[in-house]
Amino acid sequence: xxxxxxxxxxxxxxxxxxxxxxxxxxxxxxxxxxxxxxxxxxxxxxxxxxxxxxxxxxxxxxxxxxxxxxxxxxxxxxxxxxxxxxxxxxxxxxxxxxxxxxxxxxxxxxxxxxxxxxxxxxxxxxxxxxxxxxxxxxxxxxxxxxxxxxxxxxxxxxxxxxxxxxxxxxxxxxxxxxxxxxxxx
Numbered sequence: 001x002x003x004x005x006x007x008x009x010x011x012x013x014x015x016x017x018x019x020x021x022x023x024x025x026x027x028x029x030x031x032x033x034x035x036x037x038x039x040x041x042x043x044x045x046x047x048x049x050x051x052x053x054x055x056x057x058x059x060x061x062x063x064x065x066x067x068x069x070x071x072x073x074x075x076x077x078x079x080x081x082x083x084x085x086x087x088x089x090x091x092x093x094x095x096x097x098x099x100x101x102x103x104x105x106x107x108x109x110x111x112x113x114x115x116x117x118x119x120x121x122x123x124x125x126x127x128x129x130x131x132x133x134x135x136x137x138x139x140x141x142x143x144x145x146x147x148x149x150x151x152x153x154x155x156x157x158x159x160x161x162x163x164x165x166x167x168x169x170x171x172x173x174x175x176x177x178x179x180x181x182x183x184x185x
Contacts, residue, residue: 002096004054017179026178076144084139092132097176117165126152
């Protein structure tokens with residue numbers, strides 16, 4: 001999942017620390033690096049983009065990667081939509097502001113889905129950088145209802161929305177929201 005990198009619309013908390021233009025510059029380069037690192041013949045890489053018009057009209061995105069509009073709603077509604085309407089089989093959605101994601105993490109998440117119904121990659125701040133679903137029995141229409149996004153409760157709230165399923169957690173990674181996140185390891 002990516003946002004069109006526009007000043008004032010992306011990485012605004014980071015922008016308050018380092019300036020809005022440097023924050024957008026960081027995000028553009030992070031996305032470019034992420035795409036390069038994660039391209040692999042073992043899976044299909046797609047960009048789910050917001051706003052929807054950027055998915056269709058922007059020249060920012062590489063032409064060799066499929067683009068999807070994230071659609072309307074909050075983050076939970078957008079992820080539910082992507083999980084419900086993706087191609088058949090297991091699917092993973094990742095955040096675009098996690099500099100340490102590697103192919104190893106993606107491979108691990110798909111391997112975990114061979115034994116679990118759901119997989120989450122937690123972040124240090126209480127959220128998650130990855131959600132994956134086996135999608136054998138379908139994805140509920142309302143999956144992330146009541147999740148307190150951008151808080152230390154986001155993962156806990158999300159896990160409570162999924163019942164009677166085998167859920168696994170994989171590596172905890174750091175997302176970048178503030179200047180201190182840039183320098184932390």
